[in-house]
Amino acid sequence: MTQKYLKLDASDVLGTAEKLHEEGYRMVQICGVTKNGYSELLYSFDKDHDLVNYKVDVPFGTSVMSITPVYWAAFVYENEIHDLFGIDFMDSKLDYKGNFFRMSAVTPWKGKDHEEGA
Amino acid sequence: MGKRTIVPFGPQHPALPEPIHLDLELEDEKVIRAIPSIGYVHRGLEKLVEKRDYEQMTYVMERVCGICSFGHSYGYTSAVEGLMGVDVPERANYLRIMFHELSRVHSHLLWLGLLADGLGFDSLFMHCWRIREKVLDVFEAITGARVIMSFCKVGGVRKDVSPDMLRMVRNVCDDVEEEVRKTSGVFMKDSSIRNRLCGTGILTREDVLDLNAVGPVARGSGVENDARTAEPMYRNLGFEAVLRDEGDCWARCIVRVDEIFQSLDLIRTAIDTIPSGEFCAVVKGPVPEGDYTFRVEQPRGEGFYYVQGNGTKNLSRARVRTPTNINIPAMVKALQGCDLQDVSMLVITIDPCISCTER
Numbered sequence: 408m409t410q411k412y413l414k415l416d417a418s419d420v421l422g423t424a425e426k427l428h429e430e431g432y433r434m435v436q437i438c439g440v441t442k443n444g445y446s447e448l449l450y451s452f453d454k455d456h457d458l459v460n461y462k463v464d465v466p467f468g469t470s471v472m473s474i475t476p477v478y479w480a481a482f483v484y485e486n487e488i489h490d491l492f493g494i495d496f497m498d499s500k501l502d503y504k505g506n507f508f509r510m511s512a513v514t515p516w517k518g519k520d521h522e523e524g525a
Numbered sequence: 526m527g528k529r530t531i532v533p534f535g536p537q538h539p540a541l542p543e544p545i546h547l548d549l550e551l552e553d554e555k556v557i558r559a560i561p562s563i564g565y566v567h568r569g570l571e572k573l574v575e576k577r578d579y580e581q582m583t584y585v586m587e588r589v590c591g592i593c594s595f596g597h598s599y600g601y602t603s604a605v606e607g608l609m610g611v612d613v614p615e616r617a618n619y620l621r622i623m624f625h626e627l628s629r630v631h632s633h634l635l636w637l638g639l640l641a642d643g644l645g646f647d648s649l650f651m652h653c654w655r656i657r658e659k660v661l662d663v664f665e666a667i668t669g670a671r672v673i674m675s676f677c678k679v680g681g682v683r684k685d686v687s688p689d690m691l692r693m694v695r696n697v698c699d700d701v702e703e704e705v706r707k708t709s710g711v712f713m714k715d716s717s718i719r720n721r722l723c724g725t726g727i728l729t730r731e732d733v734l735d736l737n738a739v740g741p742v743a744r745g746s747g748v749e750n751d752a753r754t755a756e757p758m759y760r761n762l763g764f765e766a767v768l769r770d771e772g773d774c775w776a777r778c779i780v781r782v783d784e785i786f787q788s789l790d791l792i793r794t795a796i797d798t799i800p801s802g803e804f805c806a807v808v809k810g811p812v813p814e815g816d817y818t819f820r821v822e823q824p825r826g827e828g829f830y831y832v833q834g835n836g837t838k839n840l841s842r843a844r845v846r847t848p849t850n851i852n853i854p855a856m857v858k859a860l861q862g863c864d865l866q867d868v869s870m871l872v873i874t875i876d877p878c879i880s881c882t883e884r
Contacts, residue, residue: 410607410816410817410818412816433734433737434737435737435827435829435846435851436829436831436844436846436850436851438831438842438844438846440833440841440842441841441842449816449831449844451818451829451831456752456754456755458818458820460816460818478737479735479736479854480736480737480851480853480854480855482854483850483851483853483854484850490564501560503562506562506564507562507563507564508563508564508567509564509565509567510564510567515569515572516569516572
């Protein structure tokens with residue numbers, strides 16, 4: 408299975424999603440990864456079994472544009488990532504405002520930033 | 526415009542064995558909008574990757590769901606093998622396909638039973654589950670377990686299957702096919718079933734493409750979305766995706782029925798052509814730094830597996846995107862405009878697995 412990983416700036420997420428949507432790609436998933444001092448998002452898109460993955464670094468306290476205006480189904484992943492990793496998605500078409508998962512801890516998968524001595 | 530009412534559906538509902546909640550906004554008897562709520566039993570299993578090494582995580586992954594248990598271990602181990610550059614023996618690949626397709630047969634039979642139960646057709650429900658037992662008996666005979674089998678491991682499979690056992694599996698396939706042929710005729714011809722399912726919960730081809738739906742939900746609307754078409758092993762076995770064009774509840778039902786027959790054919794072909802040799806490669810050392818994704822066609826649709834290695838025995842991340850994750854938006858779309866009385870039937874034909882979703 409061919410593996411394609413491309414780096415993407417957080418400010419280019421929505422523009423890239425629009426371009427891929429026009430080219431006929433379907434959104435496969437969005438995944439969060441805990442890193443030291445930031446979170447990494449992995450956006451996956453597919454066209455005719457050709458999977459392309461975009462890695463986006465998101466520093467703590469910053470937001471990312473939601474891709475729900477282009478891929479509405481992304482609300483499932485964006486709300487999940489918001490609740491687990493504490494990343495805000497701007498202009499979401501379906502924002503659960505932190506109530507997607509019912510958990511005892513707030514953003515339990517968010518890593519520690521450098522000041523906290525990670 | 527009629528009076529608008531919000532009717533809560535779930536999280537406890539006779540049509541739903543697992544907790545999902547829908548706020549149904551109704552205008553008279555028509556559903557105008559449905560807002561889904563999940564997250565009642567989120568387990569955070571992926572987080573265990575910090576405490577369990579890559580071998581131990583196989584046991585965690587197969588516990589994501591009881592029905593798709595084998596598929597989850599298959600997808601996860603394949604992703605780890607890809608990252609580690611492990612060459613899986615050919616015989617192990619054939620055995621994995623055999624188990625994976627048996628899992629599809631029992632999952633679809635379980636679903637047909639749930640559909641019959643939802644229709645109030647209890648004798649049909651019991652027949653479907655009775656046939657399914659034969660598949661679970663095969664699992665028990667080979668692995669000693671009926672649900673969580675721990676058959677897959679990084680490098681191949683845990684044990685070989687003897688020629689006698691393979692013959693037994695082939696005979697069970699013949700037996701199951703004969704039984705399903707008789708039982709599925711009821712789903713195809715019974716007028717009360719057709720009245721409930723035909724023309725209900727229509728998802729057009731455009732809806733499916735727009736909402737990125739997968740599995741029988743997509744194939745019931747004519748979209749050829751099946752991860753098996755990209756796998757060389759399946760191509761060698763003569764696999765072709767089952768498609769229907771109607772896009773309604775009945776089409777999704779018939780896709781699953783046809784896939785049972787197709788899976789039984791694939792199992793028999795795999796048994797007839799299985800090569801001899803090793804069934805597991807030796808895998809040692811830590812997982813190298815890097816990323817790997819792998820996709821598996823689960824009974825409910827495409828499962829996506831992502832692993833990230835960091836040079837130790839523990840992965841940085843193990844991710845499962847289950848088919849239900851991506852089919853929830855399609856379910857919400859199909860509910861718009863349907864009658865309140867059809868909601869439970871429509872939800873069943875999407876076949877949501879909340880256990881998978883709440884991994």
